[in-house]
Amino acid sequence: MSHARLLLGPLGxxxxxxxxxxxxxxxxxxxxxxxxxxxxxxxxxEGERVDFSAAGYMEDVAACSASADGxxxxxxxxxxxxxxxxxxxxxxxxxxxxxxxxxxxGIGSDWVYTDGGALYRADxxxxxxxxxxxxxxxxxxxxxxxxxxxxxxxxxxEDADEIMGVQFSSVLGNAPEFxxxxxxxxxxxxxxxxxxxxxxxxxxx
Numbered sequence: 338m339s340h341a342r343l344l345l346g347p348l349g350x351x352x353x354x355x356x357x358x359x360x361x362x363x364x365x366x367x368x369x370x371x372x373x374x375x376x377x378x379x380x381x382x383e384g385e386r387v388d389f390s391a392a393g394y395m396e397d398v399a400a401c402s403a404s405a406d407g408x409x410x411x412x413x414x415x416x417x418x419x420x421x422x423x424x425x426x427x428x429x430x431x432x433x434x435x436x437x438x439x440x441x442x443g444i445g446s447d448w449v450y451t452d453g454g455a456l457y458r459a460d461x462x463x464x465x466x467x468x469x470x471x472x473x474x475x476x477x478x479x480x481x482x483x484x485x486x487x488x489x490x491x492x493x494x495e496d497a498d499e500i501m502g503v504q505f506s507s508v509l510g511n512a513p514e515f516x517x518x519x520x521x522x523x524x525x526x527x528x529x530x531x532x533x534x535x536x537x538x539x540x541x542x
Contacts, residue, residue: 375512376424376486378433381504382449382457383493389421394440396425414482415439422509426482433488434478446476449492457492466491468505473497485513 380387396415413428414436424436437444441452447459459465467477468489474480477488487508491500 372427372429373516374426374484375515376426376482376484376488377422377509377512378424378436378486378488378490379422379504379508380449381489381491381493381507382451383463384495386504386507387451389416389440390419392419394421395419396439423512423515424482425515426484429481431482432479433482433490436482437478444478444490446478449490459492463492463494466500468500471501471505484516485510487512 380389395417414424414426414431416423417425434444437449443450444465447465449457449465451457457463457465465476466489467474467480468491469477469480470487477490482488487505487510489500489505489508491504495504
């Protein structure tokens with residue numbers, strides 16, 4: 338028996354084993370569903386609502402990458418179409434802090450930093466308040482955005498009645514209406530994993 342035939346035996350067996358294992362993974366792997374849901378929000382600073390409707394705060398649809406490896410932070414959670422009220426989420430781990438970071442802002446437990454370079458820090462008179470779905474919540478920069486959330490981020494000396502009655506009332510509740518819509522800034526819109534992508538995932542390439 339030649340050396341070539343001796344070598345082909347183990348290699349053929351290995352190839353069949355890899356193929357069989359990959360096919361088994363393909364059969365057992367659940368498909369990756371597209372993440373696409375929405376939330377509503379508003380930010381108020383010292384009694385004035387911050388206007389996030391300018392084009393500079395919107396995700397550039399043309400910048401969307403077709404590769405899952407190339408998806409950027411702003412593509413995971415963003416605003417677009419000059420609509421400041423609706424947050425578009427394409428990654429289940431996206432937080433309110435991620436959204437603000439994508440808009441050039443920063444937020445902590447007692448401070449907020451704007452894209453214009455202004456720092457607002459809690460002191461004896463002013464405080465940073467977070468209201469989620471009508472309830473006061475702890476600092477929410479690291480809170481994951483959930484479908485249908487209504488989030489108010491407020492800095493100032495306003496009392497609870499004004500925060501709830503005026504500021505939180507500015508947070509719309511129309512996010513679920515967008516859940517079935519196509520989001521061109523989300524790379525894959527509402528489409529789930531393709532067959533080709535699932536095969537590549539099963540065989541690790």
